[in-house]
Amino acid sequence: MLRVHHSRPVDPDGGSLSIDAYGGDGGRGGKGGRGGRGGSGGSGSPNGMSGNSGLDGSDGHDGSMGAPGKIIVTIDPAADVYRDRLHLSTQRGRRTDPGVQFHTEPVPLLW
Helix, strand or coil, rough: CCCCCCCCCCCCCCCCEEEEEECCCCCCCCCCCCCCCCCCCCCCCCCCCCCCCCHHHHHHHHCCCCCCCEEEEEHHHHHHHHHHCCCCCCCCCCCCCCEEEEECCCCCCCC
C-alpha cells in the first residue's frame, strides 16, 4: 500500500496535486528452447541414416499489465472546495480503472 501524506497546503490560486497509481508493464516472455540434435545412423551394412534435428521451441508470451493501485483520499470538509485541484488517476494499460475513492471527514492536524 502506498500512503501519501501531503502536509503542505495546495495553493488555492492555481496549485494542484497529481498522484497516479498505474499498473506496471508485464514481463517479457521466455525464450524458446533449441531443438535437439538428430541421432546418428546405426552401423551395419549399409549404415543407417542419421535422424533429423528437432525444431526450436517458440518464445513465450509477454506477461499481462500489472494491476493498478488504489488511491483513497480523506479530505476535510473545510477543504472540500479544493477537491478539483486534486488530479488522481489509476490505470491498467489504456483502460482507466475506477480505483479512486474520496471520503469527506474531519482530518486532525498533523502536528
